[in-house]
Amino acid sequence: MAQSQHQTVRIHPLVVRITHWINAFAILIMIASGWRIYNASPLFGFKFPNDWTLGGWLAGALQWHFAAMWLVAASGLVYVIYGVASGHFRRKLLPVTPAAAWRDVAAALRGKLAHGDLRVYNAAQRTAYLGAIAIGIILVLSGLVLWKPVQFHTLGLLMGDYEGARYVHFFAMGALVLFVIVHVVMAVLVPRTLPTMFTGRVRLPAAARGD
């Protein structure tokens, strides 16, 4: 291509960038307030430190949780509908096979997984992002059962009724926290990914431009 040296390409569509940051903000509120709600009646023999939680007390935490849920639901819905309808998910996240995912995760753990071309996700990333979407859906569905165990009783039967849904919601939260930690660690290790989540654009390496 006969372009200048400053050629950039768009790798993150505007919808994805906006919903990413809204989701990030809302999920932080959901997790911090959710920990306070958990503390009111812990499922296991531990509580989250109150300083890590949001809301000040149970009623406050519930207010935050049930306010931010609209943000998560709206932004998540826009993201998923856009991702499916525009082909964004299909282009960026598919195909992924268990063998390829395993190979790339193993390579990443050995520190030998490159992410040189930011336009293409490796199988480990595809797995993680598909997993995060699935976790988000599980969190919303189990959350609906906890919020409305009578109205969504049929849905609740899929996860062991009200009490079962508490565990599903908790472990899905744990999986999401794990995803967020890995996601942020990866962004720290490959820092040039961060600005692209604001600008959406990345400068193509010379090799990729075919110079």
Add this chain to the structure above:
Amino acid sequence: MKRLSGMRASLEGQSRPLIEKIERRLFLRRGLSLGALALLSGCSVTDAESVQKTLWAMSRWNDRVQGWIFDPARLAPEFPESAITMPFPFNAFYGMDQAPAVDAASYKLELGGLVRDRKSWTLPELYALQPQISQVTRHICVEGWSAIGKWSGVRFSDFLKRIGADLTAKYVGFKCADKYYTSIDMPTALHPQTLLAFRFADQILPVPFGFPMKLRIPTKLGFKNPKHIVAIFVTNDYPGGYWEDQGYNWFSGS
């Protein structure tokens, strides 16, 4: 805001191992808006009046949404008696030994508001109401735990019709012997499983569980089930509630 100040304190340390850098990054990246707001308002973003107002407004919005979601014909699941939780947990804003001792002989249920027949009711009169039905349902506490119990009494809708309550009114309010008070929406009051309960586990309602009567609503969280009821009133003016006025969601339906 405690979280932010805690995070800041941890950042002022000399050594910054990787995990703290990650936390910082997480905080900076994920909480950009929150962080910026906190800087503007001196780290008290969650206490700021505008934030509190927004949260309360969202709670009112959630009341409306829950009213729309509520299906008056959908029944809460009922369980076999073998599923009943023993012992059934006690819960109130005071200790179990402080539950009010209501005198059965002098007890009178007072009625008020948009009710045609406001004569008060004695306990024998209430016990004589027919038909009396039982339910084994799940009681879900706003704290998260749940327990299955058996309650018996009359359908609250039967009682409301009997006293000539205005069934088109918005709210039914309750005053209790322990100074507790709460209120519910009319569709929930008329739900077929909403009981004016006089018995728990086939016994006259024990004092800790609400003697002489409680309103059992299996489609609402536990704190919306008032115990030791001494007065019932029907109104179109939002009556609030003991916990609701402190920030718990008013509808709190399940």
